[in-house]
Amino acid sequence: MANIAWLAPIGRLAARAFLQFQPYLLHVDQPANGVVENSADTIQGWFVAARSNDQEIVLQLAGVTLTFVPVERPDAKRIFGKSVTGFRAVVDTNEIALTPAAHGKDKNLQLVASGRVVASKPLRLLALDTAVAEASLHKRGAKREWLKQHLACPSCDAQTTPLVFEGDKIYCQACQASFENHGKVFNFLPEKFKREFQIAGWDNISAHSYDEVAKAVVEQARSNGGKVLDCGSGLRPYVDETVICLEVEEFPNVDVLGVNQKLPFQNEVFDAVLSLNVLEHVTDPFSCARELVRVLKPGGTLYCCIPFLQPEHGYPDHYFNATRSGLKQLFSRDLELLRHFVPASGEPIWSLHWFLSWYARELPLAEKTSFLNMRVQDILANSAQAMLQEPWVRRLSDDGKWSLAASTAALFRKVAEEQ
Numbered sequence: 001m002a003n004i005a006w007l008a009p010i011g012r013l014a015a016r017a018f019l020q021f022q023p024y025l026l027h028v029d030q031p032a033n034g035v036v037e038n039s040a041d042t043i044q045g046w047f048v049a050a051r052s053n054d055q056e057i058v059l060q061l062a063g064v065t066l067t068f069v070p071v072e073r074p075d076a077k078r079i080f081g082k083s084v085t086g087f088r089a090v091v092d093t094n095e096i097a098l099t100p101a102a103h104g105k106d107k108n109l110q111l112v113a114s115g116r117v118v119a120s121k122p123l124r125l126l127a128l129d130t131a132v133a134e135a136s137l138h139k140r141g142a143k144r145e146w147l148k149q150h151l152a153c154p155s156c157d158a159q160t161t162p163l164v165f166e167g168d169k170i171y172c173q174a175c176q177a178s179f180e181n182h183g184k185v186f187n188f189l190p191e192k193f194k195r196e197f198q199i200a201g202w203d204n205i206s207a208h209s210y211d212e213v214a215k216a217v218v219e220q221a222r223s224n225g226g227k228v229l230d231c232g233s234g235l236r237p238y239v240d241e242t243v244i245c246l247e248v249e250e251f252p253n254v255d256v257l258g259v260n261q262k263l264p265f266q267n268e269v270f271d272a273v274l275s276l277n278v279l280e281h282v283t284d285p286f287s288c289a290r291e292l293v294r295v296l297k298p299g300g301t302l303y304c305c306i307p308f309l310q311p312e313h314g315y316p317d318h319y320f321n322a323t324r325s326g327l328k329q330l331f332s333r334d335l336e337l338l339r340h341f342v343p344a345s346g347e348p349i350w351s352l353h354w355f356l357s358w359y360a361r362e363l364p365l366a367e368k369t370s371f372l373n374m375r376v377q378d379i380l381a382n383s384a385q386a387m388l389q390e391p392w393v394r395r396l397s398d399d400g401k402w403s404l405a406a407s408t409a410a411l412f413r414k415v416a417e418e419q
């Protein structure tokens, strides 16, 4: 993943002594070429801040403070110890384009400690276009006006009681619940929901562009003057006035924060709903499916894509994969099936490639080498049972076993009733 080969010659002791003189380091490993193409690109790396008296440490790009999540970086920690913070940061290129300081494409990613720039790395931003940024701001404003008319309280079943928008608060007149509205997103994700639905911080996020089917669904809704809900949108590289993006994290394209289990929308308001590789990440896909159906207009279209043979992947957790019958079953009671297919992004070669590359990655070097040198027919010549004692089978990491398991098992006990 990371290329920090330059650190290898520095011994651990020398590295720690080095920090006495140079207590701040900033390393970027993605984008590897130093070019940020759009808001769907994340910046990944790590920094060291070895002074204990710093008040606040932030990452800034062209004067804009970036949202980032901490990421485990054992590679850098091995050398520089616990003062390492790994990060994955989101860049809102529109926000930067509208910042007066942001002239020219060459920017420095800056590590700012207690208000002082202590380290920096040059980056090139391609998508800085003031006209696009202003148009995006306008589209977001128009969507927010539409949303004010179509949002509903997710805490109670009062889907017809209008919400009250007052300053930076949103109030439900039916159950007195209140939510946040701080100007960019409507926040229907209180701590209570985060706990109830096990929403952890994002650690990896998807940023895929729409396939042809999704594009057609959006264009159809656009031509009707309707709206599409992209439920669990992840990062999208641009703002589309027709598409309302709901997520659990405030990415630059996101309009509403909320959970799929309790969508903060009135009944039957969307011409179409997209649920693209999201339902494997929710604790209860059946209740989420009912919510997707509830907010869809009669005659509206749902495009749902859900993994079948994919390894366990987080973002922030992964619960249920579905077979083709499972996918149909989720919606069979309420929706008419128009088309049932394997999308290009779901071709079996993805499974094969994903499993083999992941398997290799989770082996120690010697076993990885022998595994990579095997031919497909070497693997297929024996039964799996006969290969259980092979080093490249036995030495797969625990994490690899869980992520790629053919099945997992558990033993439970029913808790005795308290007397």
Ligand SMILES: [Zn+2]
Pocket: 153, 154, 155, 156, 157, 158, 172, 173, 174, 175, 176, 177
């Ligand atoms: Zn309510």
